[in-house]
Amino acid sequence: MATAVKVDEDAKSHLEELQAEIRLRTGQNVTQQELLTRLIDDAYESRTDVIDSFRDSTVPLSADEKTAMRQGRMRSGLEMDEADIDDILYG
Known part of the structure; x- marks a missing residue:
């Protein structure tokens, strides 16, 4: 059973171009x-x-976003555990 679906002019044009390219x-x-x-x-x-593709942002990060995030990191050379981090953050 066929049902009519309305598409905008750009989508219709893209569909026709794709149809023609398949034929070619x-x-x-x-x-x-x-x-x-x-x-x-x-x-x-x-x-x-x-x-x-319908989300406002992508979660998790894309591979490019992860790479960009890692480029800004550097190691301090100090060994730390969660308690050390808590002391720094919360005093």
């Missing part, structure tokens, strides 16, 4: 319905990425 590269004609079904199936397999 593979020689196969695919309908927009077939293409959307394939895209949805692929997105369903990687649903975490799709869900995360």
